Amino acid sequence: MVIEGLGPHGERASAPERVLLLPEDKARARAAGLRVAIVLHTLASDWAKQQLAGIVGTLGDCGVAVIDVVDCGFTPEVQIEALDRLIREAPDAIISLPVANAKVAAAHARVSAAGIKLVLLDNVPTGLLPGKDYVALISADNFGLGKMAAEGLAPHLGEDGEVGVLGYDSDFFATNEREIAFVKWMRINRPRHRLHVARFPSLAEAGATAAAMAKKQPDLKGLFVVWDTPAIAAAAALASAGLSVPIGTVDLGKEAAISLSGGGPIVTIAAQQPFRQGQTAASTTVTALLNRLTPAWVALPGVSVTASNVVESFQTIWRSPAPREVLRQQNLLR
């Protein structure tokens, strides 16, 4: 496993195997009668659902009760209120995905201050420190995902020309790392392409941001979008402007899988492993609750997905069969 990026404080990554639970660990956890609450940015996406399934299932294997699962709807205020309410519930640990940076930092710091172990997913508000304010961060190798998407998109870009980068206009560790890595790889390996960066402030505006970019740069040879949902919106906006631009993105959502399998416009995907990430978050939490030292950053490598491995990748990542349309496109239905 090669992890390309560094953690939020420059930490070296640890592999998920570092927090592997042995049968005796599980027995000790079961005997302790532990309680854990989960606070996620959303429960609507497949990514969130799979991650939750990984967390809850693994905690179940260890006899740890999940006492609450909160859907923050991407709203910092909801998250702050939920964390303060959960602190009063006094669970042994809280697993949280911080939906913002500075806005939610103090609320997360209060969790640890109250003696509750805090395990973070995907994002660390600036200023929070591992060991003091939280136990560990569990995330994908987001820098590696950006690089992987660049490597996958490069063969579709021709010798030179304009390439668009659609970033997320929010101070979020995961999307920042992907954007930096994509741009870095392109500058080094495809110096003849000119990069144009635009950032969408919210999901609803992703399509419009892509359309505005295409208007300014009608000769786009390719586009990188920092995750799949805005990539689908961007693809639709470009299609309605009569453009067909190869797109690289992160995460194998259902629609992205169909586009990839059907020959575009999405041509390459660097996928996270949400189910495995959920399992890793749960084992890290149990490791910490057994008072063992955990790594500050546990990172999961990405999976490079193209049309040729979309079916098995979908199964590995989502633990469910690929959509029928993908199976049809791949001539797997008789």
Place this chain on the structure above:
Amino acid sequence: MPATANMDADLQPRRKGRPRTAETAAPSLVEILNLVRTEKATTRQELERESELGRAVVADRLGTLTELGLVDESELGTATGGRAPRLVQFSAHRGSLLVATLDQTALGVGLADLGGKLKMEHHEAADLTQPVSALLDRLITLFRWIVEMQPDAGELWGISISVPGVVTDSGESFFQNATPPVLPGWESFPLVEKLVESFDVPVWLRSSVETMTMGEFHSGAGVGHRAMLFVKVGKRIGAGLVSDGHLFRGAQGAVGLIGSVPVSAGERHGTLETMAGSEAIIREGRQQAERGLSPILAEHLRRGGEITAVEVAQAAHMGDAGAIDILSQSGRMIGQVVATLANMLNPELIVLSGSIAQSNDILLAAAREAIYGASHPLVSRDLQIIRSQMGSSSGLVGAAIVATESLFSPAVLRDWIMAGRPQAHPQFEALRGRLETQTAAVAAVMPPPKA
């Protein structure tokens, strides 16, 4: 007229007639701003008491500082009988600082406010042996990206960089006037000058052990302490000392080079760095794996993996006997040297930092045992020995503190406060003038090629 002449004219004391308001106001402005900034005074009453200035003078200076955007009086404090007083607060967001850490294998960048608080940071792998020009390009790209991502941050006031080597103090200027030869290749490449030209702000450079010590003291384990000893364990081993809240810089800034202290373990002799640093840990790890004394590292080698210090630390964490031996021995040797320092300096707190110390309890435990065992009872009685939680962030925070302490030191602040921005400091204007003259001279000698 050259910029230096300007500076001389400005620095000439006026001998006759009434002094300018700027001259009389500057010292009290400096004093009041620093009382507010360091939170020694948070209301007008406290300011009057601490500064021993009259109510009218304090009110006048606060008016000026508010106009300059350096002080904010919009919030109310807690009433202690009667009306609640207005809080006088430092506007830390008035300016911002770009900060960076360069070490042998990684590059970190961030943006901090004037209180040294990081608003954003990013770290990536980097090879310090690459040409300086490539390193500078990457640094400028990342700095520009951060500035773009933080449109609401205050005006840029400085760049401060943590570097893996001693930056000696020339004493000529409050910021870096030229690029010091910290690393091979730097003597012939104008890194500092290029940053000044690109961002139009003063640049500071400090050794990583100094910035990490400052960062740990201001935002990490050192908060609330007065005397802290900081030990960084990596390829190099260095130490930093904070005494009575101040970083000790020695005669030239070459403090804490404890990696050069000779040590011995059994038959082997060498410097602390070569015997206990990360390269020694890697070398020993490889040997243990080859001799069959470390099953986990041997397995790692068999699978084509590379032995790094972090690999050895992780193997030790998983219970590998060979790896545990290596780290215990390294911790013991570091502990013996640090114990000598502890007996001399009587710190309240010793913080061990670096990826090996931070990811592993074994090295820390061995170091603790050696330090407590060799310390005078009065020294060890209340001494805490812990590992850093800040990682490379301590270097970023510390770099920001280096810049703010320099910008707001009375002797420096006095010369820019009336302009409201440090770029107006005569020394910086002189540097800018010199760089412009040089650029013009180069352009005159080498005209740009015709298209």
